[in-house]
Amino acid sequence: MDGVTEGSFVSVLSRLGLVWSWHTPFLRISTGVPSRTRLRSALRPYLETGLPVTVQLMGLDAGRLAATAARVLDLGAVCADLNCACPSPTVLGSDSGGARLRHLDWLADTLARMREACGDRGLSVKLRVGFESPDEFPRIAEAVREGRPDVAIVHYRTVREQYRPIAGGLERLARAASALPGVTVFGSGDLFTVSDGLAMAAVPGIAGLAPARGLMRSPDLLTRLRAAVAGEPAPPPLEPCRFLLELGEEARRTHPPRGSGFLLRLAAAMFGADSERFRRLVACRTLDATLDELRRLHVSAPTNQETT
Ligand SMILES: Cc1cc2nc3c(=O)[nH]c(=O)nc-3n(C[C@H](O)[C@H](O)[C@H](O)COP(=O)(O)O)c2cc1C
Incomplete structure (x- = not known):
């Protein structure tokens, strides 16, 4: 989460054993491929935890995104992730983030170029189920399949829905997962409690959970979710x-x-x-x-x- 999973939040959650990997907030790739020095300093707080790190990139230029993806992996990240989900007006104003779901040729080509640059190292994509409507997902999935990412993290709202309450989010995730055979699909959307997590984990094809705002309310949410999904006793509560x-x-x-x-x-x-x-x-x-x-x-x- 941009502005949240940074600095002391990252070191304290890691030290308390409340997370077992990090997904960075988006790094904007605009005017060029960032230098190794700049990337190393941006990634330091995450890499220093010793946990596996996925680095999220956002941008428009497929070549720069692919070159940056290879560079972050060389610096020690385990996975490079492409943001095609952010609904913020500023980001959409520059045709980035969630706006990329309106450019499916671009999506297939960019993921394919990132795949080529990353080789057999990790590649993922963050998606919403559509820009205007969830009916767009079959075509989005086709573009994603062409790009061959290992993982897709799917937030069940459309970009237009921003963060408004919606009905049928889990059904949307089930359809998304079935449209992405061979891709490991993580679900995202309103994961605030253990029962939210158990319901999403039961959706066919959903291999993992990616809570966001719930971590601000309950920083121990991930450890509680992991125990519940594995059928293990809950960890001691975090005061x-x-x-x-x-x-x-x-x-x-x-x-x-x-x-x-x-x-x-x-x-x-x-x-x-x-x-x-x-x-x-x-x-x-x-x-x-x-x-x-x-x-x-x-x-x-x-x-x-x-x-x-
Ligand atoms: C403050 C904030 C910052 C976020 N920053 C990012 C980001 O940098 N990259 C990203 O992929 N998603 C980002 N998200 C979206 C979340 O990853 C997630 O998909 C969304 O909040 C829905 O999950 P939730 O209902 O569990 O919060 C952000 C969300 C919030 C609230």
């Missing part, structure tokens, strides 16, 4: 204040001086913007004051009182 505290301390150590805006954004997602805990954090004027408040909240958290 949210302890997580935010670790995140804030990491941010202060690695990017000083930094405000508490990012912590507050996550706290709003985790506790709810109307909650007492969030109000107490918002009232703090500095990062240090926010961390002190989190320590007090952590000590008084119910999960803590049970264990002490």
Whole structure:
């Protein structure tokens, strides 16, 4: 997630064992192929975790995308991913991201050139089920099959649907998976709880789950989902204040001086913007004051009182 799965969020989730691979936010490839030095520095936070890293690229020029894909793999990523899903008005305004679903010859050609540049190393594509309508998916799938990616991550909305609630998302995913034989299909869309994950994992042809906003609400969602899908006992609960505290301390150590805006954004997602805990954090004027408040909240958290 652009603006979220970055910096201290990446190091803390990795350190706490809450993830087992990383998918970077999109890297825009516009005026040229980024130098190895620039790519190395962009990838450092992810590669430093020691976990497998997929690097997402977004752009229009097939040659530059293919050359960049080969370069990120040379630098240690396990997979290069092409973003054909982003619905942000700025991205669509430059005909990138989700807008690429309207250019199917381009999609087939770009994936094929990336495939050639990547050889037998990992290649994936991030899709929505259509630009205007899910009825477009059979033709999108044809273009994808020509490009031979290993993995497709399919968000069940169309680009036009942005993030609005929709009905029948899982049925759309079932149709998408059946149109992509030989491609490993991951599902995406409204994965907030373990029961959301179990329902999506049961869709025929869906081989994996790619939650996004749910990780902001529950940073331990992936470990809980993995246990539930495998039929194993749930891992011990993550105390949210302890997580935010670790995140804030990491941010202060690695990017000083930094405000508490990012912590507050996550706290709003985790506790709810109307909650007492969030109000107490918002009232703090500095990062240090926010961390002190989190320590007090952590000590008084119910999960803590049970264990002490
Ligand atoms: C803040 C934010 C940033 C995102 N950034 C990216 C991105 O860089 N690349 C991408 O493929 N998807 C991105 N997404 C989309 C998610 O990967 C996902 O497909 C979408 O949010 C639906 O999943 P969810 O309902 O579980 O959040 C982003 C979503 C959010 C909310």
